Amino acid sequence: MQANSRLMEDVLEMIADEIYTKSYVVIDNFVDEIFRKALFDEQTDLLEKGKFRKAAVGSGDKKQVIPEIRSDEVLWMDEENLSLLQREYWNRVEEIKTILNRRCFLGLKSFEGHFARYPIGSFYKRHLDQFHQVPYREVTVILYVNDRWTEADEGALRMYLPNPDGTERIEDYLPMPGRLVVFLSAEIPHEVLPTKKERNSITGWLKTIA
Numbered sequence: 455m456q457a458n459s460r461l462m463e464d465v466l467e468m469i470a471d472e473i474y475t476k477s478y479v480v481i482d483n484f485v486d487e488i489f490r491k492a493l494f495d496e497q498t499d500l501l502e503k504g505k506f507r508k509a510a511v512g513s514g515d516k517k518q519v520i521p522e523i524r525s526d527e528v529l530w531m532d533e534e535n536l537s538l539l540q541r542e543y544w545n546r547v548e549e550i551k552t553i554l555n556r557r558c559f560l561g562l563k564s565f566e567g568h569f570a571r572y573p574i575g576s577f578y579k580r581h582l583d584q585f586h587q588v589p590y591r592e593v594t595v596i597l598y599v600n601d602r603w604t605e606a607d608e609g610a611l612r613m614y615l616p617n618p619d620g621t622e623r624i625e626d627y628l629p630m631p632g633r634l635v636v637f638l639s640a641e642i643p644h645e646v647l648p649t650k651k652e653r654n655s656i657t658g659w660l661k662t663i664a
């Protein structure tokens with residue numbers, strides 16, 4: 455759905471409805487072009503300052519960089535030191551948290567997130583965002599901040615969704631600028647297909663711990 459033509463309250467209600475009924479939702483133009491571009495420029499600036507690191511898989515002691523599994527680079531946001539823009543995005547995610555708690559009783563307490571950059575040729579193989587080391591990751595929230603995107607650029611988010619008969623189907627979503635994807639972290643295996651153009655996003659998780 456397109457968010458720009460609707461009131462924010464309607465968008466939030468729709469996120470809750472779709473999470474409740476199908477565990478994922480895709481919203482186009484969740485942020486307007488000015489805000490999207492400002493986030494992209496901030497990400498580009500942080501990249502140029504060399505602040506991004508190769509992304510790891512696993513957590514705690516088991517954290518490792520495994521380029522055969524994922525080849526993106528990330529910069530974690532620091533809640534104590536958010537830029538004004540990051541704070542504005544954080545506040546919008548807080549609104550999603552509030553409605554999901556009210557409508558879906560998810561018991562979400564906090565958010566963590568990072569900027570992500572997928573250089574040309576990079577990918578993230580099939581995985582779940584909630585696993586035994588991070589059982590508190592409940593809802594994944596991704597915003598694409600890169601400039602315009604076409605089919606030829608590839609790099610889709612591929613989600614593996616369950617059919618009622620127990621089989622699996624796939625749905626692919628390109629990282630369209632301003633597109634938001636929200637899904638239940640424990641329920642939807644997904645991957646990032648190899649990208650032919652640099653792909654930029656903010657990925658985060660609503661958590662059941664503070």
Ligand SMILES: O=C(O)CCC(=O)C(=O)O
Nearest residue numbers: 578583596611646655657
């Ligand atoms: O960027 C995307 O579309 C998905 C990223 C992802 O799966 C992750 O960071 O866990």
Ligand SMILES: [Fe+2]
Nearest residue numbers: 581582583644
């Ligand atoms: Fe993921």
